[in-house]
Amino acid sequence: MVGSFRAELVKLTKRPAVWLLLGIALALGALFAYVIPYLGATTGTAGPTADRGLAAVLPASIVGNTLAGYPVFLGALLVVLGVLFVGGEYGWGAWKTVLTQGPSRGAVLAGKLSVLTLAALGFVLAIFLMGTVASLLIAAAEDASMTFPSAFDILRGIGAGWLIATMWTMFGAVLGILLRGVALAVGLGLVWMLVVQNLISELAAPLLPWVDSAQRGLPGPGAGSLVSSLGAPVGTPGVEAVLSGGPATVVVAAYLVGFVALGAVVLRRRDIL
Amino acid sequence: MEPVVCEKLTKRYGEVVAVQDLDLVVRAGEVYGFLGPNGAGKTTTLRMLLGLVRPTGGKVLLHGRPPGDLSGVGAMIEGPAFYPYLSGRDNLRVLASYAGVEARRIDVVLDLVDLAARSRHKYATYSLGMKQRLGVAAALLKDPTLLILDEPTNGLDPAGMADMRALIRRLGAAGSTVLISSHLLAEVSQICDRVGIIARGQLIEENSVAELRGAAGLRIQATPVEHAASWLRLVLGTAAVTVVDGGLDVTVDPARAGEINESLVKAGVSVSELRPRERDLEQVFLELTGGESNGR
Ligand SMILES: Nc1ncnc2c1ncn2[C@@H]1O[C@H](COP(=O)(O)OP(=O)(O)OP(=O)(O)O)[C@@H](O)[C@H]1O
Ligand SMILES: [Mg+2]
Numbered sequence: 001m002v003g004s005f006r007a008e009l010v011k012l013t014k015r016p017a018v019w020l021l022l023g024i025a026l027a028l029g030a031l032f033a034y035v036i037p038y039l040g041a042t043t044g045t046a047g048p049t050a051d052r053g054l055a056a057v058l059p060a061s062i063v064g065n066t067l068a069g070y071p072v073f074l075g076a077l078l079v080v081l082g083v084l085f086v087g088g089e090y091g092w093g094a095w096k097t098v099l100t101q102g103p104s105r106g107a108v109l110a111g112k113l114s115v116l117t118l119a120a121l122g123f124v125l126a127i128f129l130m131g132t133v134a135s136l137l138i139a140a141a142e143d144a145s146m147t148f149p150s151a152f153d154i155l156r157g158i159g160a161g162w163l164i165a166t167m168w169t170m171f172g173a174v175l176g177i178l179l180r181g182v183a184l185a186v187g188l189g190l191v192w193m194l195v196v197q198n199l200i201s202e203l204a205a206p207l208l209p210w211v212d213s214a215q216r217g218l219p220g221p222g223a224g225s226l227v228s229s230l231g232a233p234v235g236t237p238g239v240e241a242v243l244s245g246g247p248a249t250v251v252v253a254a255y256l257v258g259f260v261a262l263g264a265v266v267l268r269r270r271d272i273l
Numbered sequence: 274m275e276p277v278v279c280e281k282l283t284k285r286y287g288e289v290v291a292v293q294d295l296d297l298v299v300r301a302g303e304v305y306g307f308l309g310p311n312g313a314g315k316t317t318t319l320r321m322l323l324g325l326v327r328p329t330g331g332k333v334l335l336h337g338r339p340p341g342d343l344s345g346v347g348a349m350i351e352g353p354a355f356y357p358y359l360s361g362r363d364n365l366r367v368l369a370s371y372a373g374v375e376a377r378r379i380d381v382v383l384d385l386v387d388l389a390a391r392s393r394h395k396y397a398t399y400s401l402g403m404k405q406r407l408g409v410a411a412a413l414l415k416d417p418t419l420l421i422l423d424e425p426t427n428g429l430d431p432a433g434m435a436d437m438r439a440l441i442r443r444l445g446a447a448g449s450t451v452l453i454s455s456h457l458l459a460e461v462s463q464i465c466d467r468v469g470i471i472a473r474g475q476l477i478e479e480n481s482v483a484e485l486r487g488a489a490g491l492r493i494q495a496t497p498v499e500h501a502a503s504w505l506r507l508v509l510g511t512a513a514v515t516v517v518d519g520g521l522d523v524t525v526d527p528a529r530a531g532e533i534n535e536s537l538v539k540a541g542v543s544v545s546e547l548r549p550r551e552r553d554l555e556q557v558f559l560e561l562t563g564g565e566s567n568g569r
Binding site: 003004006007010011014015016017088092093094095096097098099100101102103104108271272273 | 353366372408415
């Protein structure tokens with residue numbers, strides 16, 4: 001178990017694709033959560049989010065502003081991370097190499113998912129650090145207030161981000177296991193994140209009342225409601241208040257547990273080809 | 274405790290019966306050759322031994338235990354599979370962590386397969402033969418008492434094949450049990466104590482290499498051949514002599530070659546060639562397996 005964890009940690013940290021994903025997340029996060037809203041507030045014309053103004057990109061709003069990406073776009077990158085990390089074993093045929101060294105399938109998966117959980121925390125902390133630097137730079141440039149939210153609010157925000165980020169990586173991991181590979185799992189994962197979720201909340205839910213109530217039980221709206229309850233600006237894609245904070249946390253956590261359990265059962269039962 | 278015991282082992286993939294009622298015992302300390310044409314069920318059997326594939330029926334015991342506990346067992350199944358973005362050494366480092374093996378084994382096995390010089394290069398840049406060697410190195414990490422290798426000489430050049438055979442012979446001599454699969458009887462015959470031949474999922478022959486080669490005898494070229502044949506039939510019995518391709522195949526202890534030569538010469542026959550006769554191993558193999566692959 002400890003050995004599996006160490007092995008997975010080496011595999012994660014030495015994989016260039018992981019760092020590429022993190023780099024893209026930071027660059028896009030900085031662009032869409034800070035640079036564009038800042039330019040919009042100072043120089044732009046009246047757009048749909050212009051009224052949020054400068055306040056949204058100052059240190060005081062850091063929790064909501066950095067969390068806003070998790071329901072869709074940061075979430076999509078985390079799904080890709082989960083798929084790559086688990087589906088790659090199928091793609092390279094490496095399961096047999098790993099398992100003939102002796103660890104049980106359960107131990108390998110436990111090591112893998114622990115490392116993914118840690119990676120999700122690293123991801124959330126990196127995004128938060130980016131937000132800190134960006135908001136301080138903006139505050140300095142605009143001569144605005146540099147006060148951050150309370151330590152409790154920050155920790156709660158990081159915790160919520162970590163929970164959602166972990167849930168999405170587990171979604172990717174279970175897709176990799178179910179589809180035994182990377183390509184189809186990434187494709188379908190992204191279709192779900194970027195297309196289906198949108199169609200459900202924008203198209204189906206307003207038309208059909210039962211879809212509207214059912215979507216409250218889906219992971220995306222759960223994540224959207226959780227970050228919205230912590231101050232993420234409604235209007236960011238995927239951020240919506242269909243649930244209050246408590247139930248939203250339960251929904252996200254339930255999916256996390258469900259994905260792990262499903263992955264473990266399927267991996268244990270199937271033949272390794 | 275026998276290292277490998279299969280009883281009535283069966284694996285079905287839908288319609289396809291990959292392995293059927295296979296009884297196989299590999300004894301401690303022997304090098305066992307597991308032979309069969311393409312699609313015969315070799316890899317499937319080895320996967321079941323290692324617990325990668327669940328049998329449809331029958332039983333597998335490794336060191337008397339059901340598969341799952343692989344301590345002391347090293348294996349490479351159907352070609353090497355590693356992480357392309359890691360170096361050969363880092364790949365082994367990762368696997369050593371899974372296996373709970375100390376890191377210093379890594380240098381030992383890299384030397385064993387002659388890969389130390391390139392160990393810091395990325396796996397993706399390795400040639401086919403180097404990948405194969407890394408696969409064998411990984412199988413040796415645990416210093417296994419039972420080593421299972423699925424076509425280990427695949428993709429190796431002649432020197433590499435010779436090295437591999439020497440390595441396997443060394444491991445066998447050191448007391449390890451080795452189970453090695455191959456398509457080529459001639460290849461494993463040089464290193465194996467016993468050979469099992471599988472075709473269409475069933476074990477059709479299990480024997481020592483010497484016995485597989487079959488009845489020994491002499492091959493004689495002589496003139497006039499008819500005269501020689503009738504003389505030898507008189508001396509050795511009608512059944513012992515057949516005329517093949519203008520020469521004689523004689524079933525007799527090859528140690529009697531001198532005596533037979535002398536008697537032929539005395540009978541007025543000139544002997545131009547006289548040598549021990551062995552059945553050609555590949556011929557044996559083709560006869561036993563029906564001469565075709567089971568790929569279908
Ligand atoms: N996952 C699978 N699904 C369906 N059929 C399979 C599967 N794996 C193997 N088979 C079938 O089982 C039979 C035995 O295959 P196996 O790989 O064990 O042969 P092999 O003896 O290793 O052949 P080769 O010498 O080509 O490696 C073949 O007919 C193959 O098509
Ligand atoms: Mg095979």
